[in-house]
Amino acid sequence: xxxIVQATxxxxxxxxxxxxxxxxxxxxxxxxxxxxxxxxxxERIPLTVAAADTDTGLIALxxxxxxxxTRRLNMLESGDSLHDVAGPLGKPSEIEHYxxxxxxxxxxxxxxxxxxxxALVDAGNRVISIIGGRSRDFVxxxxxxxxxxxxxxxxxxxxxxxxxxxVTDTLADTLAGTPVxxxxxxxxxxxxxAVAAVTKPDGVRTIASLNPIMVDGTGMCGGCRVDxxxxxxxxxxxxxxxxxxxxxxxxxARRNQxxxxxEQVRNAELEDPSCxxxxxx
Amino acid sequence: MSAPLTKKERMKLDRIDMPERDAVERAGSFEEVNxxxxxxxxxxxxxxxxxxxxxxxxxGCPVGIQIDEFIRLVAEGSVAEAAEVIQRDNLLPAICxxxxxQENQCEGTCVLAKKERPIAIGHLERYVADYVxxxxxxxxxxxxxxxxxxxxxIGSGPAGLACAGDLIQSGHAVTVFEALHEPGGVLVYGIPxxxxxxxxxxxEIAGLETLGVVFEMNAVVGRTHTLEExxxxxxxxxxxxxxxxxxxxxxxxxxxxxxxxxxxxLTRVNLMKAYLNDADxxxxxxxxxxxxxxxxxxxxxDAARTALRMGAADVRILYRRxxxxxxxxxxxxxxxxxxxxxxxxxxxxxxxxxxxGLLRRVSLQRMELGEPDETGRRRPQxxxxxxxxxxADLAVxxxxxxxxxxxxxxxxxxxxxxxxxIAVDEATGRTSIPGVFAGGDxxxxxxxxxxxxxxxxxxxxxxxxxLDTGVWExxxxxxESVESA
Ligand SMILES: Cc1cc2nc3c(=O)[nH]c(=O)nc-3n(C[C@H](O)[C@H](O)[C@H](O)COP(=O)(O)OP(=O)(O)OC[C@H]3O[C@@H](n4cnc5c(N)ncnc54)[C@H](O)[C@@H]3O)c2cc1C
Ligand SMILES: Cc1cc2nc3c(=O)[nH]c(=O)nc-3n(C[C@H](O)[C@H](O)[C@H](O)COP(=O)(O)OP(=O)(O)OC[C@H]3O[C@@H](n4cnc5c(N)ncnc54)[C@H](O)[C@@H]3O)c2cc1C
Ligand code: SF4
Ligand code: SF4
Ligand code: FES
Numbered sequence: 060x061x062x063i064v065q066a067t068x069x070x071x072x073x074x075x076x077x078x079x080x081x082x083x084x085x086x087x088x089x090x091x092x093x094x095x096x097x098x099x100x101x102e103r104i105p106l107t108v109a110a111a112d113t114d115t116g117l118i119a120l121x122x123x124x125x126x127x128x129t130r131r132l133n134m135l136e137s138g139d140s141l142h143d144v145a146g147p148l149g150k151p152s153e154i155e156h157y158x159x160x161x162x163x164x165x166x167x168x169x170x171x172x173x174x175x176x177x178a179l180v181d182a183g184n185r186v187i188s189i190i191g192g193r194s195r196d197f198v199x200x201x202x203x204x205x206x207x208x209x210x211x212x213x214x215x216x217x218x219x220x221x222x223x224x225x226v227t228d229t230l231a232d233t234l235a236g237t238p239v240x241x242x243x244x245x246x247x248x249x250x251x252x253a254v255a256a257v258t259k260p261d262g263v264r265t266i267a268s269l270n271p272i273m274v275d276g277t278g279m280c281g282g283c284r285v286d287x288x289x290x291x292x293x294x295x296x297x298x299x300x301x302x303x304x305x306x307x308x309x310x311x312a313r314r315n316q317x318x319x320x321x322e323q324v325r326n327a328e329l330e331d332p333s334c335x336x337x338x339x340x
Numbered sequence: 341m342s343a344p345l346t347k348k349e350r351m352k353l354d355r356i357d358m359p360e361r362d363a364v365e366r367a368g369s370f371e372e373v374n375x376x377x378x379x380x381x382x383x384x385x386x387x388x389x390x391x392x393x394x395x396x397x398x399x400g401c402p403v404g405i406q407i408d409e410f411i412r413l414v415a416e417g418s419v420a421e422a423a424e425v426i427q428r429d430n431l432l433p434a435i436c437x438x439x440x441x442q443e444n445q446c447e448g449t450c451v452l453a454k455k456e457r458p459i460a461i462g463h464l465e466r467y468v469a470d471y472v473x474x475x476x477x478x479x480x481x482x483x484x485x486x487x488x489x490x491x492x493x494i495g496s497g498p499a500g501l502a503c504a505g506d507l508i509q510s511g512h513a514v515t516v517f518e519a520l521h522e523p524g525g526v527l528v529y530g531i532p533x534x535x536x537x538x539x540x541x542x543x544e545i546a547g548l549e550t551l552g553v554v555f556e557m558n559a560v561v562g563r564t565h566t567l568e569e570x571x572x573x574x575x576x577x578x579x580x581x582x583x584x585x586x587x588x589x590x591x592x593x594x595x596x597x598x599x600x601x602x603x604x605x606l607t608r609v610n611l612m613k614a615y616l617n618d619a620d621x622x623x624x625x626x627x628x629x630x631x632x633x634x635x636x637x638x639x640x641x642d643a644a645r646t647a648l649r650m651g652a653a654d655v656r657i658l659y660r661r662x663x664x665x666x667x668x669x670x671x672x673x674x675x676x677x678x679x680x681x682x683x684x685x686x687x688x689x690x691x692x693x694x695x696x697g698l699l700r701r702v703s704l705q706r707m708e709l710g711e712p713d714e715t716g717r718r719r720p721q722x723x724x725x726x727x728x729x730x731x732a733d734l735a736v737x738x739x740x741x742x743x744x745x746x747x748x749x750x751x752x753x754x755x756x757x758x759x760x761x762i763a764v765d766e767a768t769g770r771t772s773i774p775g776v777f778a779g780g781d782x783x784x785x786x787x788x789x790x791x792x793x794x795x796x797x798x799x800x801x802x803x804x805x806x807l808d809t810g811v812w813e814x815x816x817x818x819x820e821s822v823e824s825a
Contacts, residue, residue, distance in 0.1 A: 082559070082564045083564065086563060086564065086565075086566070094558075096521060100613070100619060100620065102619075102620040102621040102622075127620060143521045143557065143558050144558060145519065145520075145521070145558035145559075145564065146558075146563060146564065147563055147564075148563060274604060274607055274608065274612070275520065275607065277519050277560055277746055278745070278746050279529075279584040279585070279586070279603055279607070279744065280586065280603045281586045281588065281601040281604055282600075282604045284588075284595055285595075286595055291588065291594065291595060296745070296746055310595055313597065313696075314595070314597060314697070316597075318622035320625075321622040321625075325620060325622075
């Protein structure tokens with residue numbers, strides 16, 4: 060059992076958890092994730108580790124409640140526990156002194172982007188962090204990002220805060236104004252695809268943190284496979300970060316919808332547990 | 341008891357069939373297919389044994405169980421004593437009795453195999469193990485004095501469990517590190533409930549826990565802990581991480597929705613319990629659908645029969661050789677057939693095609709058998725121009741697993757074979773790193789439960805030797821010493 064030391068709301072449907080997982084904290088590097096099970100009958104879901112403290116053994120997770128498992132998770136409070144936390148999994152981000160780096164985070168993708176921003180700043184890069192949300196309330200981690208020393212540009216789709224429009228608009232403007240050595244993107248698949256499209260014409264190296272459906276997270280099942288440059292890769296062990304210009308985002312988007320109907324049913328059950336089907340022994 | 345039967349009388353008895361759940365009923369149920377022998381049946385079957393002076397059956401058992409002895413005890417009705425005999429060589433008899441490919445092992449070498457009616461050694465072993473388990477007669481081993489030594493076992497499949505079992509009984513402290521949330525390896529995530537009830541695996545694991553083995557779950561060695569750390573903390577390390585990297589076909593369309601590796605399909609259904617209605621882990625709905633499974637081993641049979649139980653309308657196994665070359669246990673093939681699974685031999689997929697990203701069709705190349713390959717099986721080769729197509733909503737790829745690089749890639753000094761498996765001294769499980777032992781599928785490539793278990797036990801003995809002597813280098817083998825002389 061992995062104790063939740065602190066749980067706080069950070070935006071609509073988004074919660075931050077500080078969880079005791081000393082072994083994960085000790086080995087964690089930016090870009091890695093954990094596989095979590097909320098309870099003994101729960102599914103295994105991947106969540107990015109946003110921060111880790113070796114001294115306290117705590118890791119930080121940001122969770123957007125979108126379906127049954129993430130919403131159940133977001134019902135947990137300080138003092139509750141997660142049944143399983145395995146990791147840190149995946150390859151760490153390739154952090155180097157690139158020069159100028161732009162890190163784009165959309166929605167809860169900002170939580171995935173945050174540790175990358177921090178690591179890039181620590182490696183001596185000039186880092187421009189572009190974060191977006193549907194409206195003001197959906198913008199998370201702004202002050203934390205600023206505290207890293209990165210330049211932070213916030214955009215909202217509805218213009219209720221920061222620059223109006225999509226993160227990709229701001230990205231295009233940034234690329235036009237300043238030479239950029241590398242771009243990192245984390246967020247919804249359409250956003251990452253759009254980022255890749257913006258950076259491709261000028262050949263700016265672009266890394267996307269992919270979010271396929273996972274089961275074990277150890278390379279055992281192949282469920283997380285993605286197509287990168289015509290080659291099948293297992294995102295949990297070969298990734299989750301890949302060259303965004305080579306990723307088949309349409310395939311990823313389709314595969315992420317594979318269990319759509321099932322997920323809807325489970326999600327509805329969370330509202331009304333009485334509609335649950337009796338299990339056979 | 342009546343006078344013992346003569347050899348001639350014994351030869352006249354018929355092999356007792358294992359009672360089975362009815363084929364129609366079981367095709368819709370995850371309950372175990374084989375129902376187990378009754379005491380009477382077991383005794384009758386045991387009485388058929390000729391008590392050979394040189395029991396050939398033992399030659400066929402990879403761990404050398406004293407088969408004639410335990411069978412004689414069953415015939416006498418001394419089941420608990422029979423269990424003790426088995427337990428000397430096999431720590432997991434309830435499992436091996438169910439899943440060993442007996443026809444290639446003990447039953448294959450039994451003298452009565454020539455007459456197509458070998459003693460049902462597997463069924464008897466299972467009977468004995470189940471008897472002591474359900475009667476609660478499990479021997480509680482006397483705990484030896486603690487040695488103060490600590491051993492780390494990586495992976496909780498049969499290799500790791502066997503290694504842990506032997507080492508704890510020698511008084512060492514043993515911690516098993518397992519990447520998943522449940523121990524058992526393929527026994528829990530791969531082999532389905534209807535063939536190996538999970539309760540049996542859990543009983544074995546609970547037994548080890550009672551003896552003091554510590555299980556650390558969610559411990560992905562190479563990530564959560566490094567091998568280096570374990571070596572610093574423990575006196576020896578055993579690696580039994582299995583061969584858990586699924587092979588795919590390498591044909592176009594393999595990433596369509598509806599194409600699963602057998603590992604993924606079986607893990608979703610078994611480990612994540614998708615066969616129960618209230619599990620949170622989804623599996624693609626196969627109700628009324630057409631399923632194809634590529635492969636001819638136990639994994640293929642398990643995937644096909646699982647799909648059937650999940651409600652599939654039509655399940656076919658597509659294998660590129662013929663029935664004779666199929667590596668699956670014969671009993672599983674028979675069961676699969678009886679349940680209504682179709683087999684197409686000498687076909688190999690060339691393309692998977694779909695609509696809207698969902699699998700719909702499989703293009704197949706017809707094959708014929710050519711010259712034998714290095715394994716001695718005749719190699720399938722395409723018949724030019726002979727192609728065909730089948731419709732399919734789900735395809736499960738069960739063509740084997742390679743060594744998972746997750747841990748190995750973090751330990752460059754650990755010597756590997758050209759197949760990527762860990763190179764060891766076979767008799768001792770010693771690797772190229774002092775203090776590190778390995779066994780099971782990560783050494784042999786995908787093999788069997790009993791071989792993995794045997795390797796775990798050999799390594800345990802070798803760990804003892806290393807802890808006693810502190811000598812890592814093995815004495816040179818005779819050939820080498822002759823050469824160097
Ligand atoms: C490497 C990685 C890092 C991630 N990091 C974060 C994070 O830091 N914070 C966060 O809120 N989310 C993160 N996610 C996404 C998160 O795992 C999914 O939102 C979650 O699994 C949804 O489960 P659910 O039951 O709540 O929703 P569901 O209703 O079951 O699913 C909603 C959608 O989530 C995706 N999904 C469903 N099951 C899985 C699964 N087992 N694995 C992956 N995706 C799935 C599918 O696209 C699905 O359509 C990450 C995903 C990956 C692959
Ligand atoms: C579907 C299926 C059906 C089969 N049917 C039969 C059968 O009928 N009869 C038979 O004899 N054999 C059968 N086999 C083969 C048999 O199961 C294997 O040969 C045997 O399980 C190998 O044992 P093992 O201990 O080496 O590895 P595994 O059983 O594979 O166990 C390895 C364990 O190590 C864990 N692990 C991996 N990497 C790490 C890491 N880095 N850190 C920590 N833990 C890790 C894994 O999660 C796993 O739990 C079958 C295999 C499959 C897949
Ligand atoms: S362990 Fe396997 S091979 Fe050995 S006697 Fe038992 S069933 Fe036969
Ligand atoms: S070879 Fe067959 S008949 Fe002979 S002892 Fe073994 S099981 Fe009995
Ligand atoms: S999640 Fe199973 S291989 Fe990646």
